[in-house]
Amino acid sequence: MKVKMILPALTEAESPLWRPIKYSLFPPLGLATLAAYLSPDDEVDLQDQHVEVLNLDDEPDLVLIQVYITNAYRAYRIADHYREKGAYVILGGLHVTALPDEAAAHADSIFLGPAEESFPRFLQDFRNKVPQKIYRSTIRTLHNIPKIRRDLIKRNRYLVPNSIVVTRGCPHHCDFCYKDAFYEGGKSFYTQLVDDALAEIDALPGKHLYFLDDHLLGNKKFASELFEGMQGMNRVFQGAATIASILDGDLIEKAAKAGLRSVFVGFETFSHENLKMSNKKQNLARDYTEAVERLHSLGIMINGSFVFGLDHDDKDVFKRTVDWGVQNAITTSTFHILTPYPGTRLFNDMEQARRITSRNWDLYDTRHVVYRTTNLTIKELEEGYNWAYDEFYSWSNIFEASWQHDSLKHKLKHLFYTGGWKKFEPLWNFIIKTGGLNTMLPLLESILSKVNQKETKHSEIIQPSIIQ
Numbered sequence: 001m002k003v004k005m006i007l008p009a010l011t012e013a014e015s016p017l018w019r020p021i022k023y024s025l026f027p028p029l030g031l032a033t034l035a036a037y038l039s040p041d042d043e044v045d046l047q048d049q050h051v052e053v054l055n056l057d058d059e060p061d062l063v064l065i066q067v068y069i070t071n072a073y074r075a076y077r078i079a080d081h082y083r084e085k086g087a088y089v090i091l092g093g094l095h096v097t098a099l100p101d102e103a104a105a106h107a108d109s110i111f112l113g114p115a116e117e118s119f120p121r122f123l124q125d126f127r128n129k130v131p132q133k134i135y136r137s138t139i140r141t142l143h144n145i146p147k148i149r150r151d152l153i154k155r156n157r158y159l160v161p162n163s164i165v166v167t168r169g170c171p172h173h174c175d176f177c178y179k180d181a182f183y184e185g186g187k188s189f190y191t192q193l194v195d196d197a198l199a200e201i202d203a204l205p206g207k208h209l210y211f212l213d214d215h216l217l218g219n220k221k222f223a224s225e226l227f228e229g230m231q232g233m234n235r236v237f238q239g240a241a242t243i244a245s246i247l248d249g250d251l252i253e254k255a256a257k258a259g260l261r262s263v264f265v266g267f268e269t270f271s272h273e274n275l276k277m278s279n280k281k282q283n284l285a286r287d288y289t290e291a292v293e294r295l296h297s298l299g300i301m302i303n304g305s306f307v308f309g310l311d312h313d314d315k316d317v318f319k320r321t322v323d324w325g326v327q328n329a330i331t332t333s334t335f336h337i338l339t340p341y342p343g344t345r346l347f348n349d350m351e352q353a354r355r356i357t358s359r360n361w362d363l364y365d366t367r368h369v370v371y372r373t374t375n376l377t378i379k380e381l382e383e384g385y386n387w388a389y390d391e392f393y394s395w396s397n398i399f400e401a402s403w404q405h406d407s408l409k410h411k412l413k414h415l416f417y418t419g420g421w422k423k424f425e426p427l428w429n430f431i432i433k434t435g436g437l438n439t440m441l442p443l444l445e446s447i448l449s450k451v452n453q454k455e456t457k458h459s460e461i462i463q464p465s466i467i468q
């Protein structure tokens with residue numbers, strides 16, 4: 001059987017918002033995960049529109065398309081194209097799970113939720129010529145799943161070919177998050193077996209890893225054993241964690257010891273009311289600055305996530321947030337305009353209150369205002385969001401933030417990482433065009449090498465001041 005797997009681009013390549021480097025970071029891991037269930041006789045072609053021009057002239061028997069909200073229209077067009085040619089088309093992913101009726105109009109079968117159990121079930125039905133219209137994920141486990149087909153990934157086209165997920169979901173329930181909608185009807189947080197995760201890590205070439213898990217520290221026992229097992233593996237890695245998990249216990253020290261060098265943290269908002277109304281309990285009454293100091297003392301860089309436009313935000317929120325980020329030496333910031341994704345409690349609440357102003361899914365990219373605001377006008381919110389990006393990534397603020405660190409090495413790391421990420425776009429474009437993206441990995445690895453650590457009230461395990 002000829003199988004085609006497609007990840008349509010999240011943004012039009014012609015759009016001014018297209019940043020080749022942002023979209024050349026990670027390979028399509030979800031599709032490579034599903035490819036593992038195909039038979040060795042199947043001919044598989046995995047294409048990622050972020051890094052290659054799609055070949056739509058082929059004649060596959062089965063087509064799998066991954067649908068996110070901002071690639072939905074593109075995904076549907078590709079699906080319609082292949083159905084016209086007589087291929088059997090199946091759609092899955094976050095947006096299909098959120099809006100199954102919309103997706104079903106463009107598919108022979110649709111998949112709701114994670115597909116590690118439903119996709120092999122479908123394959124059996126398909127081979128027996130009795131495929132169903134809808135496949136819902138019922139059993140949720142990562143135990144005894146086949147190895148991801150990483151051989152299908154064109155590694156040299158990505159800056160971070162070694163992305164990995166060892167857990168699924170998250171133990172928390174923030175109102176604006178995709179998580180509860182996507183995992184509805186079953187477990188919403190589960191992990192691999194530690195030994196399987198370590199074996200997967202061990203099989204990855206090079207040094208650098210990026211954990212795409214929503215919350216790598218979410219299961220303390222699992223994370224602790226994983227980090228212990230990773231010691232001595234000579235890895236540097238990046239991942240995501242909550243403020244609570246950074247402040248509580250010594251898990252973050254274990255992570256640092258295992259090679260954690262940069263962490264994505266959902267600070268989201270400084271307002272108690274905003275946190276409460278978003279059900280972001282894990283941030284409530286937590287000292288953000290203390291979490292930052294703890295991470296810096298361990299030599300871990302920070303990618304802070306901040307949301308603008310929650311109901312209790314005022315006009316000063318943009319400046320307040322940028323100033324805090326610079327003063328606290330946050331390495332990179334991801335700012336979002338609040339986006340009510342279909343399926344979330346936030347969307348349902350806003351819909352009930354008739355606050356949704358656009359259902360053009362292309363605009364649901366956290367850069368546009370798609371709902372009726374309260375304290376801020378739409379113009380203030382969009383301008384404030386753009387201002388925050390420009391201001392945070394101005395050279396003067398990059399220098400100022402970098403120079404907040406104690407050691408020269410940490411200052412320089414910050415400067416190179418932030419400057420490299422945001423200030424050399426034409427150079428990145430050139431490197432991508434000339435096919436040399438994978439040659440940049442050693443540079444990233446060296447920027448992520450260890451820095452000196454100072455003792456803080458938290459640090460029970462103090463690393464020796466070795467500069468690698």
Ligand code: B12
Pocket residue numbers: 010011022023025026027028029030031033034063064065066067068069070071090091092093094111113114115116119165169177178212213214335336341364365366
């Ligand atoms: C990697 C990633 C990206 C990559 C996407 C490209 C890529 N290579 O995947 C990049 C960096 C480009 C990206 C960008 C953005 N992202 Co992103 N990203 C992720 C991340 C961290 C991991 C995705 C992943 O690999 N998951 C692991 C694999 C195994 O799971 P999966 O892909 O979901 O696949 C499974 C199922 O969905 C299903 N499945 C998927 N496709 C199909 C197809 C078929 C046919 C079938 C049967 C099944 C199936 O089977 C798979 C196995 O179970 C997720 C968080 C997460 N944990 O998923 C956020 C996430 C998807 N991103 C998110 C957001 C908000 C963004 C941005 C808007 C951020 C920003 N402000 O810039 C942008 C998008 C910009 C735009 N223009 O739209 C949100 C989406 C919210 C939503 N409701 O849509 C998420 C969920 C993060 C979060 N916690 O909020 N992102």
Ligand code: SF4
Pocket residue numbers: 169170171172173174177178179214215242266
């Ligand atoms: S902590 Fe992050 S991943 Fe978990 S529910 Fe909240 S926003 Fe979603």
